[in-house]
Amino acid sequence: MKLPDKFLEKYENILGDEYADFLASFDEEAVTAFRINPLKKLADNSFDSFVKIENESFGYYGKISGKSAEHVAGMVYSQEPAAQIVGEVAVPKPGMKVLDLCAAPGGKSTHLLSFLGNEGLLVSNEISHKRSKILTENIERFGAKNVVVLNESPAHLAKVFPRYFDMIVLDAPCSGEGMFRKDPSAVQYWSADYPEKCAQLQREIIAEALKMLAPAGQLIYSTCTWSPEENENNVSWILENYPDLQLVNIPKTNGLSSGLNMPEVIRCWPHKFRGEGQFVAKFIDKNEEIIFDTSVKKNDNKKSKKQGKNKFDSTSKSQLTSEQMRLWQEFSKKNLLTDLSKGKLQVFGEALYLLPIDLPDLSTLKIARNGLHLGTFKKNRFEPSFALGLTLSTEEVRNSLEIDEEQFKKYVAGEEIKTDKNINNGWVQLAIKNNGIGFAKVTDRTVKNYFPKGLRFFS
Numbered sequence: 134m135k136l137p138d139k140f141l142e143k144y145e146n147i148l149g150d151e152y153a154d155f156l157a158s159f160d161e162e163a164v165t166a167f168r169i170n171p172l173k174k175l176a177d178n179s180f181d182s183f184v185k186i187e188n189e190s191f192g193y194y195g196k197i198s199g200k201s202a203e204h205v206a207g208m209v210y211s212q213e214p215a216a217q218i219v220g221e222v223a224v225p226k227p228g229m230k231v232l233d234l235c236a237a238p239g240g241k242s243t244h245l246l247s248f249l250g251n252e253g254l255l256v257s258n259e260i261s262h263k264r265s266k267i268l269t270e271n272i273e274r275f276g277a278k279n280v281v282v283l284n285e286s287p288a289h290l291a292k293v294f295p296r297y298f299d300m301i302v303l304d305a306p307c308s309g310e311g312m313f314r315k316d317p318s319a320v321q322y323w324s325a326d327y328p329e330k331c332a333q334l335q336r337e338i339i340a341e342a343l344k345m346l347a348p349a350g351q352l353i354y355s356t357c358t359w360s361p362e363e364n365e366n367n368v369s370w371i372l373e374n375y376p377d378l379q380l381v382n383i384p385k386t387n388g389l390s391s392g393l394n395m396p397e398v399i400r401c402w403p404h405k406f407r408g409e410g411q412f413v414a415k416f417i418d419k420n421e422e423i424i425f426d427t428s429v430k431k432n433d434n435k436k437s438k439k440q441g442k443n444k445f446d447s448t449s450k451s452q453l454t455s456e457q458m459r460l461w462q463e464f465s466k467k468n469l470l471t472d473l474s475k476g477k478l479q480v481f482g483e484a485l486y487l488l489p490i491d492l493p494d495l496s497t498l499k500i501a502r503n504g505l506h507l508g509t510f511k512k513n514r515f516e517p518s519f520a521l522g523l524t525l526s527t528e529e530v531r532n533s534l535e536i537d538e539e540q541f542k543k544y545v546a547g548e549e550i551k552t553d554k555n556i557n558n559g560w561v562q563l564a565i566k567n568n569g570i571g572f573a574k575v576t577d578r579t580v581k582n583y584f585p586k587g588l589r590f591f592s
């Protein structure tokens with residue numbers, strides 16, 4: 134791989150004796166890996182043919198095809214080992230309110246969801262509209278019930294979520310040096326002053342992010358680059374400008390290195406760690422968790438009600454009509470074996486969503502996925518969404534139909550399939566390897582195709 138001279142000079146100076154090994158690592162192939170999804174049902178021996186990544190909760194070396202049942206049913210997420218370190222440092226506790234600020238395509242978000250286990254909240258945000266769509270797809274496939282996907286700038290978010298999150302993961306846009314081996318085309322964007330430009334943008338994003346951190350909250354800052362400007366220098370900048378934040382020491386195992394003159398943080402060097410490039414720092418806010426936080430929210434709510442109509446306040450518009458409630462309950466009673474009433478139901482247009490509880494008013498924000506998309510109201514009926522069929526386990530639905538690999542290949546290609554199983558007419562969740570891949574309608578043992586057109590493929 135041809136690397137810029139200035140890049141090579143820079144890392145020769147930084148790495149000294151280790152430089153030759155660093156350079157040689159660019160002649161090796163990028164390391165591939167994936168994580169298994171603990172929110173899905175996985176047979177004990179499913180991944181026995183892969184090598185587990187040491188000290189990573191869900192990670193295995195190797196590649197899983199994007200056309201496999203495991204991928205389509207959200208049982209796995211492809212993510213190289215160094216990128217998995219970020220989630221392993223974060224490890225949010227179930228029940229926490231977590232923000233993933235720069236989230237697409239969703240590697241860190243899905244990892245965070247694996248730890249949250251459907252309790253608490255993940256706000257997964259991506260500034261680019263196009264990338265927020267990919268993020269939404271990946272989140273839906275993962276099948277969590279407690280995620281809102283937003284498509285916003287950090288500054289807009291900070292206005293809606295002041296001091297709100299127990300944990301913020303900021304996987305910053307960066308010069309991407311650590312991805313050169315995986316994506317050699319990234320080299321063309323590099324120039325000697327690019328890391329410093331990225332560092333400035335990162336500081337702007339950090340400043341907005343920190344407005345949203347609750348007292349005693351944690352900030353995980355990461356990049357996939359080696360430049361000190363974007364890494365240790367930004368950590369020092371945070372410590373200088375935010376004296377309430379304290380750096381937390383991250384244990385170094387399995388080939389992970391300390392930072393440059395900064396022992397608390399983590400660097401992944403490709404000549405020492407079996408993976409690509411990554412930097413991770415963890416901070417904790419030294420303030421105590423205070424009751425003040427909730428009282429502020431309560432007062433704010435009162436204030437906005439007193440102030441009367443906010444033209445962006447869609448709360449009343451988003452409530453279900455009695456007819457919609459009747460249709461949803463009728464569908465639910467007939468087809469589901471789980472109570473989805475714990476969250477808050479909202480309609481946008483004809484689409485019904487289940488929001489995780491305890492959210493501020495999001496109506497000033499661009500929402501890519503307003504919680505779990507349950508389905509759509511059509512004339513006198515309710516049609517369940519693809520996302521609902523992906524999210525619910527086979528025990529949570531009344532009719533689930535396990536299909537085999539041949540039927541799976543036909544279904545994902547858009548064909549209808551036949552079944553010889555004794556199944557009632559009406560909505561059925563299709564499942565492969567015991568995990569849902571959406572709802573479909575069955576008439577006389579013929580399953581009509583409801584696999585989204587944009588996701589269909591031939592294998």
Ligand SMILES: C[S@@+](CC[C@H](N)C(=O)[O-])C[C@H]1O[C@@H](n2cnc3c(N)ncnc32)[C@H](O)[C@@H]1O
Binds near residue numbers: 238260305
């Ligand atoms: C390193 S990538 C995130 C990868 C993601 N966390 C994952 O694990 O899949 C950085 C993201 O930051 C977004 N981004 C770019 N400029 C930004 C800005 N000014 N504010 C917030 N996010 C930005 C990019 O669109 C990109 O999706």
